Amino acid sequence: MAITAAQVKELRDSTGAGMMDAKKALTETDGDMEAAVDWLRAKGLAKAAKKSGRTAAEGLAAVATKGGVGVVVEVNSETDFVARNADFQSMVAEIAQVALGVEGDVEALKAAPMNGKTVAEIITDKVATIGENMGLRRFERVEADAVSAYVHNAVAPGMGKIGVLVAIRTGAPAAAAEIGRQVAMHVAATSPASLSEADLDPALVEREKQVLTEQARESGKPDSVIDKMIVGRMNKYFQEVCLLKQAFVINPDLTVEAAVAEAGKAVGTEMTVTSFARLAVGEGVEKEEEDFAAEVAKTLKG
Template sequence: MAITAAMVKELRETTGAGMMDAKKALTETDGDMEAAVDWLRTKGLAKAAKKADRVAAEGLVGVSVKAGRGVAVELNSETDFVAKNADFQQLVREITDVALETAEDVEVLRATHLNGKPVADVVTDAIARIGENLTLRRMHVLEGDTVVSYVHNAATEGMGKIGVLVALKGDADKAQAIGKQFAMHIAATNPVSLSEATLDPTLLARELEVQTAKALEENASSAKPKPEAVIQNNIIPGRMKKFVAENTLLGQAFVINPDVTVEQAAKEAGVEITGFARVMVGEGIEKKEEDFAAEVAKTRAGA
């Protein structure tokens, strides 16, 4: 029986096996899907499928920089314990190195070869070996005259819970020196955008609606209401200015010296920040909360 790409894809999705393993299983079983699943199970290659529905919200972010190019790669695991595993850390290191040399986004990275296999298959193999669901979730690329990296809560060199990249223009030595401080600032404050010009217009419009409604409501309930012109021309613009300052990197007070903004600190150092990336492990993933008491009660009820 001819083995089609669609059959291989279906078996991969069912079992979590690698592409070549799935194709071999179908070939060995003459295209019988159920028999192919059993074949993979007997070889220990379908173990990953049993893990696929588990939430992988822990893990590590690997960062690497070379010649004005930096990457941050997030590889998730189910537990923080696995993130401390030397095998897992080596996997993060190897994938990050591949990303730095060849990949432009996470989809390209998944298809890029590592040790003779697509990275996606390497991750699948690691699931079976390590025994937890793993997910190659995100990759950020940042380029500039100088790119500086920083890892917060480092598990080992080049990887940890938060990875930051900062791109700068100006003297390379000065950029390296203060770039690390800017990266630490970004890790701590998590700015939404570089500047007001790069803030999402939808976010600004929504905030303007909120601040306008809030100011009008406060004024209506005040014992001494202010004139409408004061509300529209002073109070609302003032609150929007504060919002922009708190949420943009260049507008934030510099954590190393709160008397100046990050933009002012950069100018004083003779450099310009042109971009940044901040990746935190599990950011945006809804973690399943385990209710131990409910689990015990359920067990007793079924006893």
């Protein structure tokens, strides 16, 4: 029998299953709604949907590079235990490889083909298999003559809690590998806000300037002096948050920009960092905290 869009919507609303899974369930059961729900439950797809509301703030950041292309993806799970599961790690590693061929955003990666399905469908299947909510949260891609990658707190090759990429423009890509990795380690440690002053969010700059101005006014000095104070303090701010201006952690006497330039001179070529990407697992996700004592007290009062 013909399956209508209304039937598919009803099944999706009641089970949380994906559109294609809902349509297939109805097709397999000749449009019988209850049987379709049971079909989805048997396949584990309805079970996966029920978990979609739970916070997934753990997981892994995985990096992959090929030639002058580098990608870093963040795939989340509910617990760190699952992040250490070999099946989960295998899936994340494969998603990173698929990402090398995707030039769009994270939605494009979710829709990309992987083992006969989309990446999003593969993740849904894994939710049903492992029994935890999961999700592909972020995806970054960089391109340059040379791309270096670094993973902090690695739990498996190419994946851990922080994934970093550094792109370098150079005439000697192979020679840039070591300094690129060092800069990637620096990025993991310092989490710069931007590559340079020109890349900073203007709203962020203005907000910082306003705070510094109010602080300077507390000194009671005249406006002409305050203006000079603000210039100096903003320059210090740029040195703290802009990658190229930061003191290089491996040699604080040099800025990152100068350290990379010197590495290039050592092999007779120019080297310049053109972009970077840094993804830390769970960054910005509000984790659910369970207060066991409060829960017990609430139960006793009831």
